[in-house]
Amino acid sequence: MSTVLEALNSALLTALESDPRVYVLGEDILDPYGGAFKVTRGLSTRFPGRVLTTPISEAAIVGAAAGMALRGLRPVAEIMFGDFVTLIADQVVNHAAKFRWMYNENVRVPLVVRAPMGGRRGYGPTHSQSLEKMFLGVPGLKVLAPSALGDPGALLLAAIADDDPVLFVEHKLLYTRPLLQAGQGDLADFTLESGGELFPYFVLRPPYPPRLTIATYGYNFELARAAALELMMEHEIFAEMVVFSQLSPFDLTPLFDSLARTLRPGSGQAHRLLTVEEGTLTLGWGAEVAARAAEAVSGLRVRRVAARDLPIANARPLEDAILPQAQDIVAAALSLV
Amino acid sequence: MTDNFALYRVMLLIRRFEERLLAEFSTGKLVGTTHTYIGQEADAAGIFSAASPEDVVFSNHRCHGHFLAYGALSPEGSDPYRLAAELMGKATGLVGGRGGSQHIQWRNFYSNGIQGGIVPVATGMALAEKEKQTGSIVLVFIGDGTLGEGALYESLNLAALWRLPLLVVLENNRYAQTTPVELAVAGSMSGRFAAFGLPVWERETSDVLEVRALAGEAIAHVRSGAGPAALILHTYRFMAHSKGDDPRPPEELARIRQFDPLTIHAARLSPAELDAAEAEVSALLADAFSRAESDPFPVLGNQVNR
Numbered sequence: 001m002s003t004v005l006e007a008l009n010s011a012l013l014t015a016l017e018s019d020p021r022v023y024v025l026g027e028d029i030l031d032p033y034g035g036a037f038k039v040t041r042g043l044s045t046r047f048p049g050r051v052l053t054t055p056i057s058e059a060a061i062v063g064a065a066a067g068m069a070l071r072g073l074r075p076v077a078e079i080m081f082g083d084f085v086t087l088i089a090d091q092v093v094n095h096a097a098k099f100r101w102m103y104n105e106n107v108r109v110p111l112v113v114r115a116p117m118g119g120r121r122g123y124g125p126t127h128s129q130s131l132e133k134m135f136l137g138v139p140g141l142k143v144l145a146p147s148a149l150g151d152p153g154a155l156l157l158a159a160i161a162d163d164d165p166v167l168f169v170e171h172k173l174l175y176t177r178p179l180l181q182a183g184q185g186d187l188a189d190f191t192l193e194s195g196g197e198l199f200p201y202f203v204l205r206p207p208y209p210p211r212l213t214i215a216t217y218g219y220n221f222e223l224a225r226a227a228a229l230e231l232m233m234e235h236e237i238f239a240e241m242v243v244f245s246q247l248s249p250f251d252l253t254p255l256f257d258s259l260a261r262t263l264r265p266g267s268g269q270a271h272r273l274l275t276v277e278e279g280t281l282t283l284g285w286g287a288e289v290a291a292r293a294a295e296a297v298s299g300l301r302v303r304r305v306a307a308r309d310l311p312i313a314n315a316r317p318l319e320d321a322i323l324p325q326a327q328d329i330v331a332a333a334l335s336l337v
Numbered sequence: 338m339t340d341n342f343a344l345y346r347v348m349l350l351i352r353r354f355e356e357r358l359l360a361e362f363s364t365g366k367l368v369g370t371t372h373t374y375i376g377q378e379a380d381a382a383g384i385f386s387a388a389s390p391e392d393v394v395f396s397n398h399r400c401h402g403h404f405l406a407y408g409a410l411s412p413e414g415s416d417p418y419r420l421a422a423e424l425m426g427k428a429t430g431l432v433g434g435r436g437g438s439q440h441i442q443w444r445n446f447y448s449n450g451i452q453g454g455i456v457p458v459a460t461g462m463a464l465a466e467k468e469k470q471t472g473s474i475v476l477v478f479i480g481d482g483t484l485g486e487g488a489l490y491e492s493l494n495l496a497a498l499w500r501l502p503l504l505v506v507l508e509n510n511r512y513a514q515t516t517p518v519e520l521a522v523a524g525s526m527s528g529r530f531a532a533f534g535l536p537v538w539e540r541e542t543s544d545v546l547e548v549r550a551l552a553g554e555a556i557a558h559v560r561s562g563a564g565p566a567a568l569i570l571h572t573y574r575f576m577a578h579s580k581g582d583d584p585r586p587p588e589e590l591a592r593i594r595q596f597d598p599l600t601i602h603a604a605r606l607s608p609a610e611l612d613a614a615e616a617e618v619s620a621l622l623a624d625a626f627s628r629a630e631s632d633p634f635p636v637l638g639n640q641v642n643r
């Protein structure tokens with residue numbers, strides 16, 4: 001059974017093999033170490049000239065990648081820990097994401113920045129965050145996040161093939177997760193639908209009419225799924241799940257379609273939406289999803305499950321209390337229906 | 338056409354273009370702001386007469402002079418019309434009115450108004466040119482004030498480690514907006530580059546022939562594949578930082594006028610040549626600005642946040 005890590009690693013190999021314009025750069029990515037999370041393992045052995053280890057210079061790594069992209073290469077930059085995206089903000093916001101529009105479509109900036117995000121490993125306040133929300137809604141930038149659904153490697157290849165800059169958010173706990181197969185294991189009770197072609201979304205439809213829709217992405221789908229199974233087994237509450245791999249720009253049509261289903265006809269009740277993410281609650285992904293859903297669907301009730309607005313603590317009990325857990329999702333769902 | 342005439346003509350084009358801009362601002366035809374190159378013309382004219390049209394340029398907020406001198410290099414000739422149109426926000430501008438004064442792109446010329454942040458991008462461009470084996474080098478322009486930005490030093494390190502064909506041009510006009518170098522730059526300017534192993538070509542001059550000779554050496558070094566280098570030109574900005582007020586004392590403004598690059602170089606030309614240059618530039622700019630003025634403004638289509 002292959003893992004998310006294996007899928008991403010072999011996608012990078014495929015990209016390097018199939019396109020001489022692809023370069024991979026980042027800190028400590030050379031073999032035998034192969035990167036802090038091993039996503040780049042084996043690449044430098046196979047392609048020593050196009051896998052470049054860099055000094056600890058996040059701004060220069062991403063800036064250089066933008067320059068390479070402007071001049072016809074297709075760089076993939078790794079940020080060792082997603083927390084360090086604060087250091088690349090100027091390069092992303094004021095340079096890479098601006099060029100195409102600012103230069104009136106004269107140029108393209110095909111670059112991917114991969115960033116391992118997320119906590120639950122006891123790495124403490126500066127190596128555990130999910131900071132992608134800071135980059136949502138930046139014009140010209142795509143933010144993508146693989147989950148254990150579908151093919152994370154294909155998603156990465158689609159990001160590399162894209163002509164615009166992409167922030168590719170990988171949750172650290174996803175790496176060792178096996179890829180999920182429709183109809184098997186946890187998914188046995190759900191019908192799996194997907195759409196969106198290059199950057200797919202997934203809809204997991206329960207066996208009976210749903211009472212609510214859970215919207216999520218990335219690793220937090222693992223928690224949402226556990227919560228949905230518990231709601232089904234323990235409470236006979238059925239939840240439909242919509243899992244996005246494209247976070248920004250927002251395209252929530254599949255969510256609106258799902259919300260249309262999570263309403264008993266003639267019940268006079270509200271549509272119910274529960275968003276789940278690991279970034280801090282305030283002004284998060286869920287806030288934008290909820291606002292857009294409220295504009296699109298009348299009579300909407302919403303709950304957001306997210307990290308508390310605190311730095312992430314090192315001690316396990318504190319970290320657990322700060323980050324959203326499956327139990328928080330269950331409780332929020334129960335309060336919603 | 339002599340070499341000296343061509344150099345003078347480019348400098349005069351820049352001077353008159355910028356003067357025209359300041360005049361247009363005062364009549365309200367231009368919005369936003371602009372950073373004029375008046376006083377520094379010898380830098381751009383000298384450097385680009387030593388560069389190749391296939392070289393890549395990343396310029397900064399003070400980019401008009403760089404652009405006009407770069408354009409003079411290209412087979413199509415310089416294009417003050419499309420720059421004027423861009424400054425007026427017209428659809429026919431270099432980037433359709435989207436960028437304005439500080440954000441232009443044409444052929445291998447790029448500019449952005451973020452201090453320092455352009456240097457990493459230029460570094461990546463140099464890597465691309467090296468990998469593609471085009472023989473082009475990348476020139477990136479910074480000012481003395483930009484020595485305060487950390488991204489510069491990350492880039493110098495990277496460029497040196499990877500022996501990239503990057504020439505960092507530091508134009509020290511002795512001020513960053515209102516801040517004199519004494520309040521913003523500690524230690525040595527050239528030492529900053531030397532610390533990363535970059536050879537430095539440095540001169541205090543407003544003579545375009547001196548700039549050209551010096552730039553020629555620096556460019557030849559970078560083009561030879563020997564790695565990045567720095568060119569430090571100590572110069573003067575005659576006008577305010579942007580179109581606003583200038584807090585420098587009048588005596589200082591008067592004193593620095595003795596280093597006028599046009600006056601210095603004019604001594605090498607005949608009165609007839611000087612008149613010819615003036616007539617040619619004035620016709621070119623009259624045409625450029627009147628065409629630009631009658632051009633339409635762009636409209637926002639159904640652009641999406643891609």
Ligand SMILES: Cc1ncc(C[n+]2csc(CCOP(=O)(O)OP(=O)(O)O)c2C)c(N)n1
Pocket residue numbers: 372398399450451452453479480481482483484510512513514578
């Ligand atoms: C990151 C950043 N900080 C501040 C500014 C505002 N600003 C524009 S030009 C300038 C002064 C730049 O001085 P210098 O580098 O010496 O260049 P000069 O204007 O003298 O050509 C400042 C502070 C900016 N554009 N970008």
Ligand SMILES: [Mg+2]
Pocket residue numbers: 480481482508509510511512513514
């Ligand atoms: Mg200055």
